[in-house]
Amino acid sequence: METGGCRMGGAGPGGPGAITLEELDGLAEESPDSAYHSHGSSLEEEAAERMDDEEQERLLSYWQSVGRGHQVDVPRDMAEPIQQLTRNNNPQERQSIPFTLIQRKEKLGDLLYEKRQYGKAKWACIRMKEKQYEQSICLGFMKLMRYICEQNSSGLYLGITVPIVTIVHTNEAQSAMTQAVTVAYYLPEVLQDEPPHPFDSDIIIEEWPATIVYSRSFRGITNEDSIMREINLLAAILESPELCLRDTFIIAGYTNPAAANRHNEIWFLQRP
Numbered sequence: 001m002e003t004g005g006c007r008m009g010g011a012g013p014g015g016p017g018a019i020t021l022e023e024l025d026g027l028a029e030e031s032p033d034s035a036y037h038s039h040g041s042s043l044e045e046e047a048a049e050r051m052d053d054e055e056q057e058r059l060l061s062y063w064q065s066v067g068r069g070h071q072v073d074v075p076r077d078m079a080e081p082i083q084q085l086t087r088n089n090n091p092q093e094r095q096s097i098p099f100t101l102i103q104r105k106e107k108l109g110d111l112l113y114e115k116r117q118y119g120k121a122k123w124a125c126i127r128m129k130e131k132q133y134e135q136s137i138c139l140g141f142m143k144l145m146r147y148i149c150e151q152n153s154s155g156l157y158l159g160i161t162v163p164i165v166t167i168v169h170t171n172e173a174q175s176a177m178t179q180a181v182t183v184a185y186y187l188p189e190v191l192q193d194e195p196p197h198p199f200d201s202d203i204i205i206e207e208w209p210a211t212i213v214y215s216r217s218f219r220g221i222t223n224e225d226s227i228m229r230e231i232n233l234l235a236a237i238l239e240s241p242e243l244c245l246r247d248t249f250i251i252a253g254y255t256n257p258a259a260a261n262r263h264n265e266i267w268f269l270q271r272p
Contacts, residue, residue, distance in 0.1 A: 081149035140183030152196035163252035
């Protein structure tokens, strides 16, 4: 492009009304106001970048500290997904997994359990098999975080849905858990028809059938001991536990694994 061809004013080429791009650049360089605003804008951008970096470091440091408590290494490349998830962690923006309430069982005003029906839906799933349950859910959740935070074929932030669920298995006697678990993220309603493909080949998109669950709420950490305690407690409360699968259960988490006082549920799955 010839720079002399872009002109302002009514005179012909080279006339007194002509201002070339070079002259506009020169005016900008000579203008004290332009220099001030340009420099000010640069300083503001640098300050914003510094604050952004400091926030990333602070959040990453916190997650790394929590991870060490569970013998989990939180790598540096998790800084951006952690920051993005934290910034978008507005309760009003979370999408709850839809269900139909069938029954509420109470005793002396206390809720014992709920019977719910969940519809057929697509989930992003990652199978883990670490030595400890806490390690599996932390590492699995981090992989799903990357998928949610733009590491997918759409390149978009997908949004948080709650709960994040973990499928666990026990022996037939329900006396011990196996190490293999599946951590799963419910795809938001707008993505159910065409879920974005994960960049991580370990994440698989699955369609789960409609299911009836018996759900009981509990708080605190989730580990092998607390999960087995909740399984045995709900089994004792249910009138007909034989209607449910005996070796497969779901832990539903409504707060991230780094939270101190987590809100959880144990789900029994009714046999098809």
